[in-house]
Amino acid sequence: MKRLFAWFAILLLLLAAGQSPRPVHAQDQADPKALQAIGKGLVSHRATYGLSIARHDPRNYRSGIGGGLSLEFLNSCDGYVLNQRFVIETQTEDGQVLSDMTLGSFESLNGQRFRFRLREQLNGEDEEELVGEGQLGAGGGRITFSQPEDTTLDLPAGAMFPTDHTIRLIEAGRAARNLLRADVFDGSAADGFASIGGFIGRTLPPSTEGRFDGLKQQRSWRVRLAYFSTAKKSDTPDYEIAFRLYENGISDEIVFDYGDYAIRATLQSLEILPRDRC
Numbered sequence: 001m002k003r004l005f006a007w008f009a010i011l012l013l014l015l016a017a018g019q020s021p022r023p024v025h026a027q028d029q030a031d032p033k034a035l036q037a038i039g040k041g042l043v044s045h046r047a048t049y050g051l052s053i054a055r056h057d058p059r060n061y062r063s064g065i066g067g068g069l070s071l072e073f074l075n076s077c078d079g080y081v082l083n084q085r086f087v088i089e090t091q092t093e094d095g096q097v098l099s100d101m102t103l104g105s106f107e108s109l110n111g112q113r114f115r116f117r118l119r120e121q122l123n124g125e126d127e128e129e130l131v132g133e134g135q136l137g138a139g140g141g142r143i144t145f146s147q148p149e150d151t152t153l154d155l156p157a158g159a160m161f162p163t164d165h166t167i168r169l170i171e172a173g174r175a176a177r178n179l180l181r182a183d184v185f186d187g188s189a190a191d192g193f194a195s196i197g198g199f200i201g202r203t204l205p206p207s208t209e210g211r212f213d214g215l216k217q218q219r220s221w222r223v224r225l226a227y228f229s230t231a232k233k234s235d236t237p238d239y240e241i242a243f244r245l246y247e248n249g250i251s252d253e254i255v256f257d258y259g260d261y262a263i264r265a266t267l268q269s270l271e272i273l274p275r276d277r278c
Contacts, residue, residue, distance in 0.1 A: 064091035116187030192231030
């Protein structure tokens, strides 16, 4: 899962469109009032996605991929709750491999506090478990893990947590800023965070068509994110994710790109949940 096209390909897209290729850090130009309004507008929802192969190199040992992604996002009075489960069934010449990852997190409304729990199993056997919490400040932040014990991770100034990153992608789309760079910790690793290069396409107008009411009457943007692991310090991104991001925070048309193969996540169900009265 480690080979992808380089970040310069995103820059070439901008150059071809006659736009500035200078990446803007997510903290640089954001309007605090706009960020707060976007955060309030994120809808609580449950979504399920079916997984299938989007692209496959015949030389890759995988002969088939299936499974599903389930996601629950709650916009609560004191923060954002995000629960995810990612189950991938991979067919190989040696048989089936089943990967099952669950990640639950809480992020404060101001984006400064974060709690998380990750559990990953491979063929029913525990592979990894991470539990911890984080705090950000003006000079950076620190993640303190209770599992594994006695483990900490320092974050640089300007780092953020995942919902704050999503809010800033929407804010950049609204402001027609096409490139956004961010350092993001999401609870999926103990030895590093992700330095993410993002390309945000032009605003797509609202539509009254579509299978899901939660996506109607919403502006959206096509987004591509390149994830570079700071633990590996490589010039090549670990993977990329392309998706359509709606103004209410829901994602659709997702493709996880790992270089020699890519997985498509197709939205199969969407339930908009009532928001707590605060």
